[in-house]
Amino acid sequence: MSKTFYEIVLEHFDEAAEKIHLDHDCRVLMRQPERELTVSVPVRMDDGHLEMFTGYRIQHSSSRGPCKGGIRYHQDVNLDEVKALATLMTWKCALVNIPYGGAKGGVKVDPTKLSERELVRLTRRYTVMILPIIGPRKDIPAPDINTNEDTMGWMMDTVSMLQGQTVLDMFTGKPISLGGSLGRREATGRGVMICTLGLLKKFRRDVASTTIAVQGFGNVGSVAADLLAKKGCKIVAVSDVTGGYYNPKGLNVAEMIEHANRHPFKILEGYEADGVSRISNEELLTLDVDALLPCAMERQIVKRNAQDVRAKFIVSGANGPVSKDGEDILHDKGAIIVPDILANSGGVIVSYFEWVQDIQVFFWNEDQINQQLERLMNEAFEHVWEHAEKDKISMRAAAYTIALRRVARAIQQRRIFP
């Protein structure tokens, strides 16, 4: 049987813990989430019948600060997946050195099957069900797959109505008019771009002759593809739930984004253009390109298909897109992988900026945000790169080493309560 997502995350953890000789107490504490909440979410559907959904909020660690992590709506959401994602958030926040621990939430639902009014009711009820454990100093949710600034706006309104005051600092990824931050929507994709360009620079590759394939055309993938195309890279393939779109001469990414934006679920269904052929998601992963950006779901490159991946550079925009055995195969082939906790950290970095702005009720301009994002990401990228070079280890191992050491230090300094 293939490993679960959480098992894969723990495998990476165990390997890094062994490498840095992490003490027994820290290992026990860091392997287990602090709090796991499962909730029932009853929703009155538009036709009058009642439907019951299951939701989760997992807080993996609050050692370095309030827990932080997104909320996912997807038919495959389950406890194992949310625990894995919450754990990754702890390492991510520690790696980029922002004062947060890790959390994640989700509801097992296919949002494309619900009307907007049903989605609002589901969101409001889920918010109330997790309310006892979230808060601006406890746990600050954000968007993830199939949730966006509208979802965060409904959550913020729910809490504000219950508290009788406008609460700005409890959710991030909100609309700009509700205390959201400029640059937040693009932040994760921008971070993927920063890492991709960082890698090309290290290998003295010419940006203009670089070919790229991007799996996933949502918040992360479409922005990464767009920004890299604007930097001069050739985006030869992208994909979403409707499959892949391939043009060896380069796709018109801006036109594809416009097309997706016209669809109620922001998908590429029906997109056609001269020179563009249809490929499967599986084919996209094995194209002969310089860089592959998996920006959709977890466990896309695994033992079964890793041998066929031809890209030299893999930048993990999604969380957990490469399994550990998949990664081992890629390393043996000489591929360089920017791990998820570094590659997609742009989102949580600008979420941190949003939270800081909301607390101060003082908002920055977009240049300031992008500059600060670039500074933090470049610092983390260089730190990981140097560490990997010095110890002759992968970027994943280096990133985990840095992150685990920081979390362990916080645990040791706080000591075990009581």
Ligand code: NAD
């Ligand atoms: P999204 O819902 O905006 O987009 C997901 C995209 O993936 C969509 O285009 C969807 O059609 C596509 N997709 C789904 N299943 C697919 C499949 N099997 N093959 C190809 N494409 C598929 O979600 P997002 O916010 O872009 O998140 C994508 C990934 O990035 C997730 O792993 C998420 O956890 C991670 N991430 C997101 C953020 C953020 O700020 N949104 C931050 C960090 C990490």
